[in-house]
Amino acid sequence: MVEEILRVEGISKSFGAIKALSDVSLILHKGELLAIIGDNGAGKSTLLKIIAGVYSPDSGKIFLEKKEVKFKSPMDARKAGIEMVFQDFMLCPDLNVTQNVFLGREIVSGEFLNYKLMKKILKEKLKDLKFDIPSIEKKVRFLSGGQQQMVAILRTLMFDPKVLLLDEPTANLSAGASEQVMNFVKQLIKTKMIGGIYVAHDLNAIIRYSDRILVMRSGRIIAEKMPEETNPVELVRLMRL
Amino acid sequence: MARNTFYSRLLTTIKEKYASIDELKSLTGFIGILILAAVVTPQFYLPQNITMLLGQVSVIAIAALGEAFVILSGSIDLSVGSIIGLANVVAAILIAQYNFSPYMALFSVMTIGGIIGLTNGIFVTKLRIPSFVVTLGTLTVVRGIAYIISGGLNIPVYNEEFLRLNEVLYGVPIIFWIYLIALVILTLFFEKTRLGLYVRATGSNELAVRNLGVDNSGVKNLAFVFSGVCSAIAGYVLGVRLGAGYPHSGLGYELDVIAAVVVGGVALTGGTGSLIATAIGAFIMTSILNIMVLAGIGGFMQYVVRGIILLVAALAMRRAGVFVK
Numbered sequence: 333m334v335e336e337i338l339r340v341e342g343i344s345k346s347f348g349a350i351k352a353l354s355d356v357s358l359i360l361h362k363g364e365l366l367a368i369i370g371d372n373g374a375g376k377s378t379l380l381k382i383i384a385g386v387y388s389p390d391s392g393k394i395f396l397e398k399k400e401v402k403f404k405s406p407m408d409a410r411k412a413g414i415e416m417v418f419q420d421f422m423l424c425p426d427l428n429v430t431q432n433v434f435l436g437r438e439i440v441s442g443e444f445l446n447y448k449l450m451k452k453i454l455k456e457k458l459k460d461l462k463f464d465i466p467s468i469e470k471k472v473r474f475l476s477g478g479q480q481q482m483v484a485i486l487r488t489l490m491f492d493p494k495v496l497l498l499d500e501p502t503a504n505l506s507a508g509a510s511e512q513v514m515n516f517v518k519q520l521i522k523t524k525m526i527g528g529i530y531v532a533h534d535l536n537a538i539i540r541y542s543d544r545i546l547v548m549r550s551g552r553i554i555a556e557k558m559p560e561e562t563n564p565v566e567l568v569r570l571m572r573l
Numbered sequence: 574m575a576r577n578t579f580y581s582r583l584l585t586t587i588k589e590k591y592a593s594i595d596e597l598k599s600l601t602g603f604i605g606i607l608i609l610a611a612v613v614t615p616q617f618y619l620p621q622n623i624t625m626l627l628g629q630v631s632v633i634a635i636a637a638l639g640e641a642f643v644i645l646s647g648s649i650d651l652s653v654g655s656i657i658g659l660a661n662v663v664a665a666i667l668i669a670q671y672n673f674s675p676y677m678a679l680f681s682v683m684t685i686g687g688i689i690g691l692t693n694g695i696f697v698t699k700l701r702i703p704s705f706v707v708t709l710g711t712l713t714v715v716r717g718i719a720y721i722i723s724g725g726l727n728i729p730v731y732n733e734e735f736l737r738l739n740e741v742l743y744g745v746p747i748i749f750w751i752y753l754i755a756l757v758i759l760t761l762f763f764e765k766t767r768l769g770l771y772v773r774a775t776g777s778n779e780l781a782v783r784n785l786g787v788d789n790s791g792v793k794n795l796a797f798v799f800s801g802v803c804s805a806i807a808g809y810v811l812g813v814r815l816g817a818g819y820p821h822s823g824l825g826y827e828l829d830v831i832a833a834v835v836v837g838g839v840a841l842t843g844g845t846g847s848l849i850a851t852a853i854g855a856f857i858m859t860s861i862l863n864i865m866v867l868a869g870i871g872g873f874m875q876y877v878v879r880g881i882i883l884l885v886a887a888l889a890m891r892r893a894g895v896f897v898k
């Protein structure tokens with residue numbers, strides 16, 4: 333049996349009167365890409381953000397490699413090896429690509445930022461990934477939507493994550509770029525034996541890339557499907573039921 | 574055809590470079606003003622006038638350094654003029670009435686400025702009141718304190734060591750040297766350190782910075798503290814120029830300081846701009862004033878012209894897309 337890397341138990345979260353998540357539990361295994369689908373407002377992003385330490389849950393527990401973790405800030409989660417691609421990128425348009433990729437994790441020598449080293453590391457990573465980013469010194473403001481999304485993805489891949497949380501990571505990418513990104517992610521997850529959670533609305537891509545599919549509705553997980561046993565029509569019915 | 578695309582691509586590259594280097598727009602404006610001065614009022618370039626200009630620019634430019642941090646981080650500080658007034662009065666009282674050395678007095682007012690800045694920061698970050706409102710409040714309170722502790726009276730300072738700061742060293746007023754030192758230190762901080770980067774990042778996308786686990790409340794507090802400290806130094810320097818503490822000194826300076834920052838090309842929405850750009854902005858505003866005086870344009874008209882310059886600068890930035898987030 334494959335080992336678990338992340339376990340979520342009984343997570344609930346309300347925003348004022350809105351109950352975004354009620355009693356959500358899931359297990360993510362090493363080397364697994366788990367997909368979460370659901371209608372708009374089902375609670376997918378909220379769940380990922382709780383795992384990433386952005387929100388703290390009202391109740392419930394999170395276990396990373398079987399040890400309970402309580403993140404006080406997203407930095408705690410990142411230090412523990414959890415990296416997230418946010419649905420709305422979370423980039424700073426006035427910072428350049430290098431600054432955005434290393435934001436919160438800058439390399440310093442003494443008191444001063446070591447941009448030379450950061451650029452060197454980033455260039456090497458870009459060679460591996462074959463991402464089409466025009467220049468790492470360009471301000472993100474001047475990049476296209478798809479290129480911005482690549483920067484957001486790049487940021488999560490820089491620091492050897494244990495768990496990758498991808499909230500609609502390819503929504504702005506061309507068909508070719510999406511395939512490239514998802515193949516890379518899939519391969520990374522398999523070779524490094526890390527875990528990935530993948531939220532998307534493209535059901536064909538979900539079936540193609542994920543190892544397992546969870547369906548969410550109104551803040552609950554209501555079904556689990558294996559990609560080879562289901563099809564987009566059934567998934568839509570489950571989401572909408 | 575091939576030539577055409579080559580040139581149009583070159584043009585695009587140049588345009589992008591121009592838009593991405595924060596100082597270029599304001600520098601272009603400043604060069605325009607220098608040319609204007611050469612044509613209209615050549616006396617502008619007399620050494621005595623340049624020395625005087627450097628003295629004039631110092632107070633606003635020092636305060637603008639701190640204000641730039643606040644604006645770059647996405648807030649605004651309206652209390653700078655009042656902090657200038659309070660620092661001016663307190664430094665004068667400490668030196669004239671309590672026999673503080675000028676350096677101890679400087680250190681004291683810097684501390685007071687820092688505390689006022691931190692208070693601004695805490696109201697903004699902890700109590701979540703917009704900085705515009707918070708600092709409008711401190712503007713009034715701090716000015717009131719300056720009036721109370723001075724009893725509304727002017728305080729002349731006869732300390733020689735203090736007044737000597739008004740002298741000129743290598744053709745440059747000592748107070749301008751003080752500004753240059755502050756500019757170098759703060760530019761190093763802003764461009765080369767983590768916290769400096771976080772100031773710009775917070776102004777650019779506060780939520781992103783928070784979601785990545787950076788303590789952006791701390792960053793905002795720091796910007797307000799810098800602003801308070803810089804304004805206090807500016808008030809002290811103003812005291813050197815005046816040879817006294819005036820409770821109404823610095824009145825309305827917040828507008829000049831903010832104008833310097835904005836004309837320098839720092840977007841009021843935060844994130845874009847630099848301290849060097851702010852320095853250029855302070856020079857633009859002060860030079861225009863100087864040229865108008867040399868050209869014999871009256872004080873009332875000067876207000877109109879300065880306001881128009883501010884509007885033109887804002888327009889130039891809007892067209893460059895700086896205000897579009």
Ligand SMILES: Nc1ncnc2c1ncn2[C@@H]1O[C@H](COP(=O)(O)OP(=O)(O)OP(=O)(O)O)[C@@H](O)[C@H]1O
Pocket residue numbers: 347350351352370371372373374375376377378379419
């Ligand atoms: N910060 C917040 N404050 C208040 N309500 C929120 C907040 N974040 C999410 N919600 C609410 O929680 C519910 C779940 O939102 P969430 O963003 O998790 O949905 P989602 O499944 O990611 O939707 P989508 O597919 O549209 O991205 C929604 O009703 C939303 O309005």
Ligand SMILES: [Mg+2]
Pocket residue numbers: 376377378419499
């Ligand atoms: Mg979402």
